[in-house]
Amino acid sequence: MHSDGAPPLLTPVTSTQGTAIHLAGARSPHSPGATTLCHEMAAGPASAQHFHRLGCFRCAQEAVALGVLSVHDLHNATVNLPRFLAAHRPAV
Numbered sequence: 001m002h003s004d005g006a007p008p009l010l011t012p013v014t015s016t017q018g019t020a021i022h023l024a025g026a027r028s029p030h031s032p033g034a035t036t037l038c039h040e041m042a043a044g045p046a047s048a049q050h051f052h053r054l055g056c057f058r059c060a061q062e063a064v065a066l067g068v069l070s071v072h073d074l075h076n077a078t079v080n081l082p083r084f085l086a087a088h089r090p091a092v
């Protein structure tokens with residue numbers, strides 16, 4: 001729920017399934033039952049560095065669709081999402 005229309009604040013998170021790094025609401029990664037943008041269960045905070053290597057393409061796409069162009073981890077490292085998508089775009 002965004003009263004001012006601003007894009008949501010997102011942060012990299014691990015999920016309970018697999019090793020990929022996903023994105024979830026920055027307020028929720030610690031709350032039980034929090035879900036990632038691709039609807040997996042968030043397990044805990046992850047670093048931007050890990051997102052660069054193991055980031056979930058679907059989460060990045062969802063984030064950009066929501067108007068989020070960059071995300072920050074707990075150490076204030078940044079992921080530029082359009083750049084991530086361009087670098088990881090799967091061959092079709």
Ligand SMILES: [Zn+2]
Nearest residue numbers: 022038056059
């Ligand atoms: Zn994901």
